[in-house]
Amino acid sequence: MVDQATDIAANLLQLQARIARAARRAGRTPDEVTLVAVTKTHPLETIQAAYHAGLRHFGENRVEEGRLKIPAFREWLATQVGTAEPPTWHMIGHLQHRKVNDALAHFDTIHSVDSLRLAERLERLAGARRAPVPILLECNVSGEVSKYGFALSQWASDRQTRLEFFETVRCILALPHLSVQGLMTMAPLMADPEQTRPVFATLRALREVLREEFPQLAWSHLSMGMSDDFEVAIEEGATLIRIGRALFGERRH
Numbered sequence: 001m002v003d004q005a006t007d008i009a010a011n012l013l014q015l016q017a018r019i020a021r022a023a024r025r026a027g028r029t030p031d032e033v034t035l036v037a038v039t040k041t042h043p044l045e046t047i048q049a050a051y052h053a054g055l056r057h058f059g060e061n062r063v064e065e066g067r068l069k070i071p072a073f074r075e076w077l078a079t080q081v082g083t084a085e086p087p088t089w090h091m092i093g094h095l096q097h098r099k100v101n102d103a104l105a106h107f108d109t110i111h112s113v114d115s116l117r118l119a120e121r122l123e124r125l126a127g128a129r130r131a132p133v134p135i136l137l138e139c140n141v142s143g144e145v146s147k148y149g150f151a152l153s154q155w156a157s158d159r160q161t162r163l164e165f166f167e168t169v170r171c172i173l174a175l176p177h178l179s180v181q182g183l184m185t186m187a188p189l190m191a192d193p194e195q196t197r198p199v200f201a202t203l204r205a206l207r208e209v210l211r212e213e214f215p216q217l218a219w220s221h222l223s224m225g226m227s228d229d230f231e232v233a234i235e236e237g238a239t240l241i242r243i244g245r246a247l248f249g250e251r252r253h
């Protein structure tokens with residue numbers, strides 16, 4: 001077997017260089033971009049190697065997987081000597097209502113809040129926590145039917161879509177145990193990453209509109225960009241990029 005830790009460290013170095021170049025092209029600094037290592041389907045050893053390589057943000061897209069891997073990782077971390085800085089766990093996949101409790105028990109932040117009902121359920125179950133749960137609002141701005149998220153492909157042209165979304169956002173912002181940090185989107189799979197640019201630019205423009213409508217919030221984060229399109233996403237303002245294959249290689253299942 002190849003030395004996985006060496007591979008991950010080498011992939012990370014390359015990624016960091018590409019992130020830095022993309023950020024500079026857009027007049028941004030690389031430290032405005034947080035790399036979320038997407039460890040879905042990968043075993044604990046891979047997450048350990050990624051942690052050793054310096055990664056501190058991990059993403060999983062299924063609660064069932066996270067509820068096994070996250071506690072196992074925490075136990076492993078407790079056995080490590082020295083300063084064992086705990087990582088931040090990001091729930092990046094569609095969240096089913098009946099899994100909200102488990103999601104809250106294991107994840108630090110949720111990128112995939114895509115309805116008022118889900119937000120209200122999170123609010124009810126997050127009530128016992130001391131600090132509000134950081135969340136992002138997942139937006140479907142491409143109109144692709146297979147994608148989750150608030151259906152917002154028409155927001156720029158359709159006032160009604162905009163007003164309804166504002167009303168939903170207003171309700172979510174009123175939930176005291178949730179802290180909205182920004183927006184998340186998934187771009188359609190494209191042969192040329194350049195083709196995804198309008199999707200990312202649209203999410204950024206939507207954030208500007210929300211900033212005007214809800215200036216009490218910073219709307220700091222745009223979670224957008226994956227292995228094939230993160231450079232374009234960074235040029236369009238991504239602050240959180242979710243990277244699996246470019247770090248860990250192709251997934252086997």
Ligand SMILES: *Cc1c(COP(=O)(O)O)cnc(C)c1O
Pocket residue numbers: 038040061092093186226227228242243244245246
């Ligand atoms: C799997 C996944 C990613 C990472 O995809 P890669 O192409 O492996 O970088 C990012 N975001 C979400 C929501 C995912 O499910």
